[in-house]
Amino acid sequence: MRRIGVLVLCSLLAACGGMGGAVPPQQPSSAARVQRFAATNTRFTVSGRYISLDGARFFVKGVDYSPTPIGKVPNDPPGLDDPLRNGNEAIWSRDLPKIRASGANAIHVYNVVPPGHDQTTGPITKFLKAAWNGGDRPVYVIMSIYFAGDVLKNAGAAADLANQYRKLDEMYAKDPAVMGVAIGNEITTCCVRDANWWKNFNVVAKGAKQGFADGGNRDKLVITSEIDDNIESVHYGEINNAAVDAWGVNIYRGRTFTNLFAQIRQYTAKAPKPVLLTEYGATAAYHIHWKNTYTWENRPKGLGQCHPDARDGPLDRDVAELPPTGNPDMVGLVDYVDNNASLLYSGYKDDGVVSGGFYFEWTDEWWKALGGNPSKHLGNENFSGAFPGCSYDQGWFGLNSVSKGNGDVNKLKRRPTMTELEKAWKGQP
Numbered sequence: 001m002r003r004i005g006v007l008v009l010c011s012l013l014a015a016c017g018g019m020g021g022a023v024p025p026q027q028p029s030s031a032a033r034v035q036r037f038a039a040t041n042t043r044f045t046v047s048g049r050y051i052s053l054d055g056a057r058f059f060v061k062g063v064d065y066s067p068t069p070i071g072k073v074p075n076d077p078p079g080l081d082d083p084l085r086n087g088n089e090a091i092w093s094r095d096l097p098k099i100r101a102s103g104a105n106a107i108h109v110y111n112v113v114p115p116g117h118d119q120t121t122g123p124i125t126k127f128l129k130a131a132w133n134g135g136d137r138p139v140y141v142i143m144s145i146y147f148a149g150d151v152l153k154n155a156g157a158a159a160d161l162a163n164q165y166r167k168l169d170e171m172y173a174k175d176p177a178v179m180g181v182a183i184g185n186e187i188t189t190c191c192v193r194d195a196n197w198w199k200n201f202n203v204v205a206k207g208a209k210q211g212f213a214d215g216g217n218r219d220k221l222v223i224t225s226e227i228d229d230n231i232e233s234v235h236y237g238e239i240n241n242a243a244v245d246a247w248g249v250n251i252y253r254g255r256t257f258t259n260l261f262a263q264i265r266q267y268t269a270k271a272p273k274p275v276l277l278t279e280y281g282a283t284a285a286y287h288i289h290w291k292n293t294y295t296w297e298n299r300p301k302g303l304g305q306c307h308p309d310a311r312d313g314p315l316d317r318d319v320a321e322l323p324p325t326g327n328p329d330m331v332g333l334v335d336y337v338d339n340n341a342s343l344l345y346s347g348y349k350d351d352g353v354v355s356g357g358f359y360f361e362w363t364d365e366w367w368k369a370l371g372g373n374p375s376k377h378l379g380n381e382n383f384s385g386a387f388p389g390c391s392y393d394q395g396w397f398g399l400n401s402v403s404k405g406n407g408d409v410n411k412l413k414r415r416p417t418m419t420e421l422e423k424a425w426k427g428q429p
Contacts, residue, residue: 043217044140049274050274060105060357061425061428062106062142062357063360064107064359066361069410070402072408073374079091085118090408096139103421103425104139105139106179107142108358111144112143112144116164116167125175127141141178142179142180143172144182144184145181145184146185155203158200162203162207170211170214180223188226188229189227192232195240198236202240209222222244223248227249228251233249248275249277255302255304256303257340261347261354265351277357282336282397286390287379287389288319290391292308293306294307294388296332309385310383317369317378317380319379319393329388330416342424359399359421361398365394368395398415
């Protein structure tokens, strides 16, 4: 899901190394800035369609993580566009034990500020130590640096971003909780068919891989996190030899993922790589003045759909959480979540067509209601016929709702979708 208003570290060409195409010379080691906290050196590798952790196949049961307090946007304190930073401990320490207890084994985070840009944010060492948990039910981390995709039209911008990823990955290469990095989020929308754009993308991806090698552990993953464009991002990435270990795609196709698995098999037939759903899920809200209802055929490949197949009510933003009964109701969303989780695992077991995914998302983010007020929990006006709530309310995707608590540390209230996902994950490796 495209993120809005997030700090772009490399959006101005003047700040991105000019127009040159070469990766800048390696900077002095940033690894020395971090006191290593464990001798364990976890290794994530790929073989065909499968991801392995220290030689054993690894199925990802993850959540997307971007906790943003009510009334704030991500670049406000205490997050400062880096939710894992040491200075945000009051919030992530609220969440991490709950994430671990849910059975999740990974998180995908949209921005970690790299060395050289982190004078304000500082490192994420405390979070990584807590996520590793001494090796007891660790929660692994896919980091990222957020940037606008069109900056990769410029070779100088690509070189600067390659250097940022290299420094970030060198710094955390030996931290056992690090699974790898995603190269941005939903960045191909501008340029998916542009061969020169992919050339610059590869400069960044190779810089990321080099950073892990420079930091002493090249066996971490470099992946994508792309919008659902009917898998064109994977198709053109394959054509342009994208230098990634695995594909990540953000999928919101409804109860069954429709023909996603067939598309993956088609576009990765020549050079199979693992595929992760870097986002999947649905809103927990419905429009209280709309008359739309939602039904589904209760079988794995049974579609869910809203009736009528268009907004049936006023063009408004008046929403509420799906109720326990009625239509639409929370029962439809619980079924949606269960079917998504079951299909993901079935695809993994059958032939590794997917290696798991990250549910979007851990908590609601009120600021994401487009054009809204981050202090009000609004909906969007968009109809969505495949979601149980029949609308696309970006501030309501959380497995947990939030309410005012102590300062920026909001109170969490788990939704039935969290319980359902826990049940699904309990029966998966």
